[in-house]
Amino acid sequence: MLPAVLSGFAAALVASWLHRLERETAGWIIALLPAGLFLYFSGFIEIIAAGDTVAVSYAWVPTMGINLSFYADGLSLLFVLLISGIGTLVLIYSGGYLKGHPQLGRFYSFILIFMASMLGLVLADNAITLFVFWELTSLSSYLLIGFDHKREGARFAALQALLVTALGGLALLAGLLLLGQAGGSLELSVLLSRGELVRAHPLYTPILFLILAGAFTKSAQFPFHFWLPNAMEAPTPVSAYLHSATMVKAGVYLLARLHPILGGTDIWMYVVTGVGAATMLVGACLALRQTDLKRILAYSTVSALGILTLFLGLGTPAAIKAAVVFLLGHALYKGALFLVAGAVDHETGARDVDRLGGLRQAMPITAAAGGLAALSMAGLPPLFGFIGKEMLYEAAYGSLGAALPLTSAVVLASMIFVAVAGMTGFGPFTGKKTSTPKHPHEAVMSLWLGPMLLGLSGLLLGLLPASVGNSLLSPAIEAVSGQAGDLELTLWHGLNPTIALSAVTLAGGAGIYAGREALRRAASRLQMTSWWGPARWYSLLLDGLNVLARGQTRLLQSGYLRYYLLIIIATALGLAGPKLASLGGPPGLVSWQEVRFYEWSLAALILLAALVAIRSRSRLGAVAALGVVGYGVALVYVLFGAPDLAMTQFMVETLTVILFVLVFYHLPRFARLSSGLVRARDALVAVTAGALITTIILFSSNVQFHPKISGYFAEHSLPLAHGRNIVNVILVDFRGLDTLGEITVLAVAAVGVYALLKLRLREEKSK
Amino acid sequence: MKILLILPPLIPLTAAALSLLSWRWRSIQRVLAVAGTAGLLGTALALLDQVWRKGIQATQVGGWPAPFGITLVADLFSAIMVVLAGLTGLAVAVYSLASMDARREEHGYYPLMHTLLMGVCGAFLTGDLFNLYVWFEVMLMASFVLLALGGERAQMEGAIKYVTLNLISSALFLAAVGMLYGAAGTLNMADLARKLSHVAESGLVTTLALLFLVAFGIKAAVFPLFFWLPASYHTPPVAVSAIFAGLLTKVGVYALIRVFTLLFVQDVGFTHTLILVVAGLTMVTGVLGAIVQNEFRRILSFHIISQIGYMIMGLGLFTLPAVAGSVFYIVHHIIVKTNLFLVSGVARRLRGSYELKRLGGLYQACPGLSILFLIPALSLAGMPPLSGFFAKLSLVRAGLEGEQYAIVAAALGVSLLTLLSMTKIWAEAFWKEETKREPKQEAAIEPEPRASWSLLLWPIATLAALTVAMGVAAEPVFTLATRAAEQLMNPADYIRAVLGEGP
Amino acid sequence: METVLAFVIGALYAAGLYMMLRRSIVKLIIGLAILGHAANLLIFTASGLTRARSPIIPEALSRPLAPFADPLPQALILTAIVIGFGVQAFALVLIHRAVQTGGTDDLDKMKATDT
């Protein structure tokens, strides 16, 4: 199974090259891969219908408990077949739709990467592996949505989709890791049997919310739904693929997959059902306001995703059955409708439903495919959409507690679906022929094959529901509900309340369709919704982030070196000061009497010189004062037994002063630049820092944990290192490595001085 | 083969000395640049192999027994860092051949690069606190000159801030070493570790630890001590930026990890919690700084800060998996960040600017380069299955296990913002249509030598391949990082390797 | 004397930092130099002072007469002085060039590279 999952990535590597080789037929050739995968995984149907699962596992990062483990049960298999099946059609379609596009080769690669990521996602057993593929779908969809990358709108939409889904992805990652901690394993197949344990865990609520955040953002649930319609910037085959069967269903897949582990609690039911219901209604209402074919379909997809979430939230056996059946039906007709919309757009150059009409003569096959899909979406028998809708009603009607509001909401959404089906599947083909930017012809075969096959399969499944019901959908339902159950799919349920509801739906839907323009006008008066809608929050959030970032950066990275220094000094004081203060009373001071007079004088001299350096208005004065400080320090070395130090200090100080004079002799006097207040503040900070240093020295000079190691040097300097000047012996022998570093520093300094003085690129250029 | 311990600083030094002798012959210096760094990388790999097989290695320089002489020690962490220094050095050396202008080459660029590597390797390998100071200075001095080499105005302004703030750090470090020696009477880190482990006056030790935290914190560019980095990293030629970005702050991080696992573990509840808070703030401020920027290298520079937060997050959590996460993160980051800077240089050469508004059209014109940018950029943002994902994953996981939810939230949030600013570069420099070039722009700031594209692209491609490999085959790197973390968290082995079975 | 020096060192730190906080680039570097002196003196003081006798082994003896000054900090300071000299020389030329290219010694006017 692993090669099957990864084959898409491998194919992505060669797709571009293949396209260069075979410009005309590359799409057909590449489509062989998903077609092969479809056949390969069809072979699993029998095994899984018999109640078995297929699993493989390879160690990936065992240290972290990450395995490349895959696991196919009914739920995975349903998704896998949709992904590979629709993937085949989409690849063929792309070859026609983007014919002649200079970057078609890259497009194939991205689609293949996307497909492989989806396959990995739905087959993954290990939670981290699942997450890896999850993120890969976000990433490849970013590249696909932004495929038309020269337009700013496409870039914006791609980024929006990526940010929203990645935000949820990060929550998901945290949630999965916590789930692993709570359940003691990262393998989903193991966790499935540990639902009790997880639900009783104190971290259950945070885990649930984190994972739901991931699922809801990915599946465009309210209030994260706004990215999906914007993602219609993508070329139509991408929209068809990502937004009918695959990417946006990943969140639904996750909910279904984790239902046995996390579901069944009150909090699950309220949150998931609530969000699903809100999404269903918001999506349906917003769909009515659109006139762009693809945007209508996009909002109706949002609504459909809401329906799926809603029923997974209910979690009753009937609800789960309904959700799974609806999922399949929706994937088939929505994929077909998107592809039809693309074909219409491709042939006419228009996507506005008000400007399209009467295309059935020019595009009979496309019209037939669109009609089939629309009938299924409208839920008319004998199409598969009808069965799905009936089951939704049944489950809603049968739900305890909230049957009435729930059923009415679902009926309302379904009515709008009927209208949407009319607008997208019938409207463009019926009525008066309109003039369009391009003169319409029937699309080429690669463009009508996909929608036709999808539309026909909706019809076929509607006529023979039992075949697919028993072998494919039953195992899926079992996987979601976590218990065995049987599914008897039939087209005709007899005369019962749901049939009545269907009739009402159809009538209402027809009414909405007829009155759609009036409704749209009414809705456009409510234009303000977009002002407070979540898309607005998104941009507000980004703007706010920018403002915050700008303010913070201006404050911190101000460009003023003295502020940097102040902050650093203040940090050191703020950290070390309190700690030092907490050490207790002042350290015992040594007696002052032992300090000799000349030592007092020396100290005074150093301090005086430092003061002069600060106060001096002339540069030379300041430099001379610095020299005096240096000589004073050298005298300290003389007094306390360090002749080598003193000698070096004297020479270095002299040389430094000479260098200072060489560099500065021609510069003017200091100007007093800071105000008195600033100087007082700086003085306060500086004195505090000095006081801190003094205190630490007083503390540490009274403390001696251990005898020093220097006795060794005195002992061995002469006999082993052949030198009487111990300091020198340390420098060239005991610690010669320090000296090696030291002379390297000197060498580099010399190179630096030389280069700075001799190499002046800007000036050279201006000459 | 104890000689392997001294070679990492010695090879660059020899190469530097020979380059100084052949001052007038640029071609010899160029050969030495590649030979020296390749030799360094080879030695480093041999050293890593030896430490992996035989455990922590130590040698007493000058033959004087520890703790009296200077000890060089290589545990796995050190060895890994030396390998990374060699790798970065080689990549940048090859890249420099094609990107460095002749005038800078004539004025000491290559010897400076060697001494920089020498200082870095010395810092990674030394077992002596004062010797660490010396290596820091070697590295700093070389970086000062590299930063200023060329004498352009922006370079001068950046260099002044860089030099001043780093010298403050050095002065603080030196003072702290002096006081520590005054109190504990030794400089050998293993010896210090042993002596500090049973000390009554832990308050004083903690105060000194805080001084070290500030001193190394400045070098590592953590909040709120990072100012020198964004002020300077975008001013020198790109090869210099790249090696700085890869290595310099990481030496600070290395030092922090070293002293806060080996020496200052008396009051973990205080010091390491403090480090954790600093880590969080560093991540957030860094990434916010990046969001504001509109210039390729400035964005990358602020991200360095942000990533430093991740590296010390593991130290702050102070558990075995967390420290392993830090080690993994460092490995990942050095490779990726160096590479991104190298890519920015190619973009600059193609379009004549680092300003995003003047870039564009690279996706259409150079699909290969686009991939070579996307790999490190997405890795930086922690996208699977690249190295950055596993780096982030291990830290997040360690944070969750340690129930430090705030830092985990920060780490995840910051990775989203990192993604935001990487996609900003992508959208502006690659996706966007090429902007019309102004004629003025053609007059590039540096004189461009004749392009030799393969010299530019090979290092980038190799580093990108490593990024992918570290993700797809994360297990070996993880095992390595975990073993390294085990050594760090159990200093007894380190102390024994240096001092033998002493009291 | 340690106590007196502790105060001297503290004062030198204060003086150095105060000068570094000025806007003039020349004061900045003088401040840095003072800071360097202070750090060296700190090492010298923190490891204990001994009057007069230097760590040199007299002729005909095999080890110095106790008490003698601790040679190790002396060696460390020597290294630090030399390094400081190199850094100082480079920094001097650096600010010289900065003043030349920027046309000012006011640090507040050197902030173009930050934002």
Add this chain to the structure above:
Amino acid sequence: MTSLILSTTTRFLLPLLLMFSIFLLLRGHNEPGGGFVGGLLAAAAFALHAIAYSVGATRRLLIIDPRALIGAGLLIAVASGAAPLAAGLPFMTGQWWSPEVPALGKLQIGTPLLFDTGVYLVVLGVTLTIILSLAEE
């Protein structure tokens, strides 16, 4: 600027100062002194020459570029440290010989002295590079 007195004095002083600097280098192991101080003194001697004559004259007198002195000094230092590696000893392990030299008696010659000579050369080269470059400014 060149005064006759200064230039004449320098002519005598230069060799004297150089010899003294070498003396400082050699005795450094036993008395205050050493490579660093010696190198500085030698550099001061050449600086004096540069003041007395001209920078160009000093460069001609030196024959080799001071930067080459830096490289050579570093190489000597490295070589002195690396020599014991050949014998399988750690880097910088001191190696000593005590040859009898007529008139001087028994001498102690060792790699640490060689190392200090490297220091001397580096310091000389560095200081000269800095001073001469600045003087040419």
